[in-house]
Amino acid sequence: MTEGFLFQALIYLTAAIVCVPIAKRLGMGSVLGYLLAGIVIGPYAFGFIGREGQDIMHFAEFGVVMMLFLIGLELEPSHFWGMRHRILGMGSAQIIVTSLVLCAGMMLMNFNWKTALASSLALAMSSTAIVLQSMKEKGLGDTAAGKGSFAVLLFQDIAVIPILALLPLLAVSTGNGTGGQGKVILEGLPGWLQTAAVLGAGGAVVLAGRFVVVPFLRVVARTHLRELLTAAALLIVIATAFLMQLVGLSPALGTFLAGVVLANSEFRHELESDIEPFKGLLLGLFFIAVGASINFKLLIDSPLQIISLVCAVIAVKTIVLIGTGRLFKLSLDQNLIFALGLSQVGEFAFVLFGFMHQLHILPDQMADRMMAITAFSMTITPLLLFINERFILPRFGTREVETKEADIIDVQHPVIIAGFGDFGSTIGRFLRANGIEATILDNDSDRVDLLRKVGFKVFYGDAARTDILKSAGVDEARILIIAIADPSISCDLVEKIQKQHPHLTIMVRTKDREDAYEMLDLGVKDVYRESLDTSIRLAVDALVKLGYRRHAATRAGQNFLKYDEAALLKLAPHRHDEKSYIYNAREQITLQEQLLANDREVNPTINDHAWESDLRKDQSGEG
């Protein structure tokens, strides 16, 4: 089965690429697609992969860690702080009530209380990977359901730590518990030292994020080697995860914290777009591994038992979640999404069940069952969400209009400014003075640093890279202002944007007439030659200094600007046809000469007889 790395990679990638588009086509979301892909290549269907699915799952869990880092990046510390009530309230309500109900149920089924308690704590967990991925895909991240789900998941992440600490106390036979998940250096230390180490690690992440990572990234950015920044981004995530594991904290939680700390930095969008593809692939791999690890043999042997257990667990979780949602005043449609979305058992349960097995809290057979229940429930919830979205919500028609709460995930600005030199920063200042905050991108890390000190929200990143634009929110933006000095970069960017975001309004700075033509050829309507207005202003002032009345000079300037723009538009389509271009250009020059001559003779304005009374006097002898 294992014919080397290439064969494996071939199987996984093929499965994903075949199954995911089909699932998406059917409106089921990518998560279900990956899970199905896993089932198809797993030991119970085609059998391309066997038991090693489990190992791959542990490896791919790192995708969840990366996902939390990315979520952290989108969440500024102040917003995170604003969520604390929701996290503590919703999170604790969900875990405590769910665990108690499940525990009571299991004790009624004659399990001993220790096994029951431990298992029900694990079953109370939901899957961060599945829920957040599904929510994001359906664009629900910003809704009340999305925010609530996130709060609950975050609390669960935090709760894993005390639960892991609690489990050894429940061990049926003591001694064998080695502390499970990589608690390497802290074993045997006195309690206070362990606590100190945990707090120290958290503090280290915050301090390093503030004072070490950003200057370090600046140094890397100055090398102008793109892959080095990617490597640095990966290093940050991995180093944080490693540190957390060292002190026995959840790596996901640690990287989340690191993300939040870095959310305010100028490298936010750069980091986001560097980590994003890794996260996506690893998560996909993770879902495939979950699909492949589903033990269909158990299902076939005792279908009734497994099915009824899965249904019971999902039902209990859903009901408790609906209650929680009610308590936090979610509207019915939001509450259904929230409750069904979180109703599965999560990937942490795999870890916890494994640990319990080691501690002999769970007998072999039970552990297998629980793992199977977990995997089944993970497969079922995307389906439930799909059914809810397609059949239940439309029927009840309770799509209540949602009142907007304070945004948690930083809402993107409607304007993106690419290039923040003198030109761009003037635009940014003006917009800001009028209450429009723009997202600003620049790839000169020294300048970004400087502007940030002055108080601009600038991000480091090459605007010509569409992935950076994507994380800067190009999907939600209405206007992209390209204020880049280099015309070839601008052209390149315009071409890419037009292909990927045809509805985005592009406003572009160009150097001269030639550049402006290039842009017009590309179909950009809003083209601004960088020196046109300024030179006319200077010329107007020159006229004034020579003795013209300022109003007349200003009108002449306005008319000249209008005329010049019109001439530009008129010439643009003929430019490629060289003969006609020359003809037209000559025509234009003649026209301009004529006008200029006219101006000298009559008036400094072009064809402007406004307020002239000479004519009238000559002809009628009045006034």
Added chain:
Amino acid sequence: MLTAMTSADKGKHENDNTSTPAIIIHREGEGTKDGAHLHARRLLILFAHPRYEKSRVNRALLNALPVSDAITLHDLYELYPDYNIDVEAEKQLLLAHDILIWHHPFYMYSAPAILKQWLDLVLEYGWAHGDGGDFLKDKTAFNVITTGGTREAYRSDGFNRFTIREFLRPFEQTARLCKMSYLPTFAVQGTYRLTDEELSRHAADYAFLLQQLSAGPDSCEEMEKFDFLNDWIAAGQRTEAP
């Protein structure tokens, strides 16, 4: 094809669903051939409001405009933010219409500055008046205004000491100078205290007036007997009601 708005505005009107109130633009040049509008008089609203986005009353009036090929809304401040009026384009627009309406708030007993600029620049000697200035001959003009003060405030014994008609003499005489006939004013007054119902009644009246002017029988002579076009509408309703 849209009205002359295309001239110097590089697509600046794409205000999709923002807070800026969108101005409705009516089509020009089409639809006149199909029988219904064959004899329709064409109306040009020269709208001048420097803070339209803040004007509840004018928003209501414009939003209620009937959708018709015969009515063109021409938003001067939107088109000429720098007061640099395109005289040629304006003349063409005038030639394509029969009735022109100066629609503006009543600032310091007159119109906002751009409308004066418009009068000064567009109504050229030798074109609109004077020797050979016959291009506007036999057209009709009138003002549509909004005032904060009530009608009672605009009387010889009132707070403002003169009537609206007196204040608007320059417009009246300008129309006559250009050989146009001048109708009474349609005025929405006491705007600060208008209730929503009153406002929507005014808006409906305005729409009704425009419809009558464009498609109804020629009642201009009848209209000239009233102080305000509002009164003509009210009288018409009274006689029609029983």
